[in-house]
Amino acid sequence: MDRAVVLFGTVTGTAEDLADELVEALEEAGIEAEAVDMMDAGADFFEENRVVVVCVATHGDGELPPDAMDFYEALEKEQPDLGGVVFGVCGLGDDAYPDFCEAGRIMSRFLAELGAEEVIERHEIDGFVDEVVVEEARGWTLRAAEAFKQIVPERN
Numbered sequence: 001m002d003r004a005v006v007l008f009g010t011v012t013g014t015a016e017d018l019a020d021e022l023v024e025a026l027e028e029a030g031i032e033a034e035a036v037d038m039m040d041a042g043a044d045f046f047e048e049n050r051v052v053v054v055c056v057a058t059h060g061d062g063e064l065p066p067d068a069m070d071f072y073e074a075l076e077k078e079q080p081d082l083g084g085v086v087f088g089v090c091g092l093g094d095d096a097y098p099d100f101c102e103a104g105r106i107m108s109r110f111l112a113e114l115g116a117e118e119v120i121e122r123h124e125i126d127g128f129v130d131e132v133v134v135e136e137a138r139g140w141t142l143r144a145a146e147a148f149k150q151i152v153p154e155r156n
């Protein structure tokens with residue numbers, strides 16, 4: 001199957017560090033992977049990247065990280081057809097905020113509206129990302145990898 005990308009959105013670096021862990025987990029599952037910052041992605045991102053793990057922190061009042069907004073708005077403007085793209089979302093947040101993990105939920109909804117298929121239930125992380133949380137996220141990523149492997153060959 002294809003390679004995968006962990007597409008992260010961060011303000012203070014937690015999602016970026018976690019993205020590196022998720023890359024390792026994908027590679028452990030036999031899938032070549034790399035982490036890409038949403039800040040560096042454009043509306044054509046999904047043309048080359050068909051298997052994607054979104055790893056995004058919520059900021060502001062339930063918003064995407066400011067650095068991810070150009071990417072989001074470019075997709076909103078271009079409305080690419082994401083049919084054939086498969087993805088999973090790992091959201092970071094803190095339930096002390098009213099809009100818990102909303103950025104992850106926004107990305108789930110948005111990518112699905114553009115035609116991509118979310119192949120595993122969203123994984124939501126509450127608060128500090130310690131070793132246990134990292135292990136749980138890696139476990140979720142291994143399950144995501146299995147879902148990707150099942151569905152992608154059926155498409156080709």
Ligand SMILES: Cc1cc2nc3c(=O)[nH]c(=O)nc-3n(C[C@H](O)[C@H](O)[C@H](O)COP(=O)(O)O)c2cc1C
Binds near residue numbers: 097
């Ligand atoms: C200014 C600020 C606003 C935040 N707003 C929210 C929010 O609305 N909902 C939420 O679930 N978490 C919120 N968080 C928590 C972050 O999502 C959480 O700390 C996350 O791990 C940060 O990831 P990052 O280091 O990758 O930016 C907020 C954190 C900060 C500092």
